[in-house]
Amino acid sequence: MTELRDAGDAVVGEKLVAVGRKISKVHLIAQTSAHRAQAVYVWGKPARCFVDISIRLRP
Numbered sequence: 001m002t003e004l005r006d007a008g009d010a011v012v013g014e015k016l017v018a019v020g021r022k023i024s025k026v027h028l029i030a031q032t033s034a035h036r037a038q039a040v041y042v043w044g045k046p047a048r049c050f051v052d053i054s055i056r057l058r059p
Helices: none
Strands: 015-019 027-030 036-039 048-053
8 A cells, every 4th residue: 555645645536534633623615616625634643544435537
């Protein structure tokens, strides 16, 4: 399993699992058009994020 450790690294998937000791409140952020997305911060030593469902691309 590859671990991304530098600031700015991204994980992409349809469903992600975040694990940590502390989780922030949900923040609404702008997405495409009138749609909104939600963001949370996760703290821990270490905080981790895993892909639960990988992204499906059209052939």
